[in-house]
Amino acid sequence: MQPVIDRKFTTVELDTWKTIVSLREKKRKAQVVDIYNDGLEELGLNQYEIPQLWKINNILNSKTGFSGRYVTGLEEGSSFYKMLANRVFPIGNFIRDKDDLNYTPAPDMLHDLFGHIPFLMNKKYADFCEKFGTSVCKVIDEPEKLRKYERFFWFTIEFGLVKINEVKQIFGAGIASSLGECDYALSNVPEVIDFEIDCIVNQEFKIDEMQNKLFILKSVNQLYSSLDELNNKLQN
Numbered sequence: 001m002q003p004v005i006d007r008k009f010t011t012v013e014l015d016t017w018k019t020i021v022s023l024r025e026k027k028r029k030a031q032v033v034d035i036y037n038d039g040l041e042e043l044g045l046n047q048y049e050i051p052q053l054w055k056i057n058n059i060l061n062s063k064t065g066f067s068g069r070y071v072t073g074l075e076e077g078s079s080f081y082k083m084l085a086n087r088v089f090p091i092g093n094f095i096r097d098k099d100d101l102n103y104t105p106a107p108d109m110l111h112d113l114f115g116h117i118p119f120l121m122n123k124k125y126a127d128f129c130e131k132f133g134t135s136v137c138k139v140i141d142e143p144e145k146l147r148k149y150e151r152f153f154w155f156t157i158e159f160g161l162v163k164i165n166e167v168k169q170i171f172g173a174g175i176a177s178s179l180g181e182c183d184y185a186l187s188n189v190p191e192v193i194d195f196e197i198d199c200i201v202n203q204e205f206k207i208d209e210m211q212n213k214l215f216i217l218k219s220v221n222q223l224y225s226s227l228d229e230l231n232n233k234l235q236n
Contacts, residue, residue, distance in 0.1 A: 007070075009050050013095040020110055021047040023179055031182050032170045033162060033220065035125060039118030050109065053091060056117060064126035068117055073106050077150060078140050084133025087126070089116055115177025119157075128224050129157070135231050145234050148201035152230060155200045156223055161185065161192060161216040168192070171217060181210065190214050195222060197230055 009017075025047065029037050043059055045051060057067040070093040075083065083090055092108040120126045132153070139145040158174035159181075168186060175181040184190065190210070193199060195217045203213060217223055 006052055006054075007050075007093070009095070012098055014050060016095050016098045017050045017110065017114075018047045019098075020177075020179060021045070021114065024177075024182070027182065028176070031186060032176045033164060035122040035220070036118050036170075036173075036176055039121030040114075042121050043118060045114060045118065050095070051113070053113070056113065060117060060120060063121050064123050066120045066126050066129075068113065077136070077146055081133045081136040081140065081149075084129055085137050086133075087130050089120060089129075091117075111174065111177050115173035119173055124220075124224055128227065131227055132157075135227065135235075138235060148234055149230075151201050151203055151205065152197070154205050155203065155215045156195075156217070159185070159205075159211050159214060160223070161214050162220055162223075163216055163218055168216065171220070171223075184210050185214060192216050194218075195226075197226060197233060201230075201234070 028040075042063070043051070043056055053068050053070060061067045064087075066087045066089060068091040069083070069088050071090040072093060075090045080090060089112065090107075091112040092106055094108050096108045096110060120129065132149075136146065136149045139149065154174075156172065158172045160171040161175075162169055162171040170176050170182060170185060172185075175185050189212075191213045193213060193215050195215050200215055203215075205211065
């Protein structure tokens, strides 16, 4: 695992982190699946400090073998999925502007560390992400197939919903880390479609607007068990 040196944060960055995390605290347990909340608490993530990545990695790596790695911008598919296959998750090394709490043009620490890393504390989830990354690497030089895998990742790991005890909850890290997306995703505004591989891999998305279509899993295990079918459809 690559060593990570201490990162110094500005007062503005700390204020932005505190604002978003404290506001999410009010609803996250009711809105987001337990594996996220459990991971958040095991990692000790809170509103009062932005954690040093090396401390997070010590806990994360001992639990599931994953680690975070600072990057300077958006990781493209060719590098992102190779990292995922090696149980590494990129962490944007910046905090979004305090005047734009709901959106950032590239993934920042709030999206990556606060949104994704808690999920990766769950072994089944972490194993799925590694296997998914390995699968995508096999088609990394085939743009059409790669795009279909990207759509699948977007509508599940980033912006997925799941039904828990007949209640709609947030499963996607892209929703879980956002102030506006959580309430929006659980409202009656977006069209919510039952999880279906063919539909997902052909559904285009835009990263700079609220999603008008979302897909919902019957259970978390439905996602974990879908990878063989997904690979059969995209690699044969």
